[in-house]
Amino acid sequence: MKDSFDDSLPKLSRPAVWGGAAGLFLILGAVTLSTNHLVAFFSIEGVMVVFGGVMAVAFMSFGAKDVHEALSAIRHMFREPPASDDEIRRDVLDILQWARILRDKGTLGLEKIINRTSRNDPFLAFGLTMVVSDYKPEEIRVMMETAADTRYERDSGPVQVLHAMASHAPAFGMVGTLIGMVTMLYSLSVNPTHIGPALAVSFLSTFYGVVSARMIYMPAAAKLTQKLDSDRFRNLLITEGMVLIASKKSSVYVQDRLNSFLTPEQRDGLASVLHERALRNLKKTATA
Numbered sequence: 467m468k469d470s471f472d473d474s475l476p477k478l479s480r481p482a483v484w485g486g487a488a489g490l491f492l493i494l495g496a497v498t499l500s501t502n503h504l505v506a507f508f509s510i511e512g513v514m515v516v517f518g519g520v521m522a523v524a525f526m527s528f529g530a531k532d533v534h535e536a537l538s539a540i541r542h543m544f545r546e547p548p549a550s551d552d553e554i555r556r557d558v559l560d561i562l563q564w565a566r567i568l569r570d571k572g573t574l575g576l577e578k579i580i581n582r583t584s585r586n587d588p589f590l591a592f593g594l595t596m597v598v599s600d601y602k603p604e605e606i607r608v609m610m611e612t613a614a615d616t617r618y619e620r621d622s623g624p625v626q627v628l629h630a631m632a633s634h635a636p637a638f639g640m641v642g643t644l645i646g647m648v649t650m651l652y653s654l655s656v657n658p659t660h661i662g663p664a665l666a667v668s669f670l671s672t673f674y675g676v677v678s679a680r681m682i683y684m685p686a687a688a689k690l691t692q693k694l695d696s697d698r699f700r701n702l703l704i705t706e707g708m709v710l711i712a713s714k715k716s717s718v719y720v721q722d723r724l725n726s727f728l729t730p731e732q733r734d735g736l737a738s739v740l741h742e743r744a745l746r747n748l749k750k751t752a753t754a
Contacts, residue, residue, distance in 0.1 A: 561707035642671020
């Protein structure tokens, strides 16, 4: 089973980077136009209250594993996700090949493939194991759909953590505001010169809470949700492919059935790859 974000993919996503840079530029631009003292918008007290409070509540509310994966999703928010079109096309081509192997060589031909795929993609290996074990097609569908749904629910834990962090950040911003207001009121009778710093902590805490929720936690949750939905779609396609292989349908039928999962662009790309393979096979046959 693949991780939500693969560490072997260091390439950055240009739209994500440009979007984050544009948001940061607009905020810093507004700050720069409003004052010449950028240091006034930094408050270590506000950072401690907002980010420290959010992290504390996250570890209190969720398991450490889900929190760490949520933080990893934030770290990989600007990373380019795997090319889903290429991955889906490769899966369809593999399923077509496995259907031919089962028809020509029987289950022994598929057993060798299971050993190669079990480490890289356990879900795919699980489906092939169901086929080799001679389960009925509908039994394979039920078991693989259950595995896909279970994986989706299990991997959705970090998304819930990110949503919770997004909701807690503005709340801790209000906590910082209350701390600043209490400090300000106390300074009125002790030292009025402390009123300014107290007000700064008060308003900057709210600022940090809102910006972090909208610029960090919510985008990371949306990016991770998109990745999980893409994985779930792929698992459903693989499930349908395993059912078709177990049903011993022809390669043409399998291709036509799986085409219903693809966009027109993906179908055209798949047809192009199959055409190139057919030409290569004809050349090998002619030269043999």
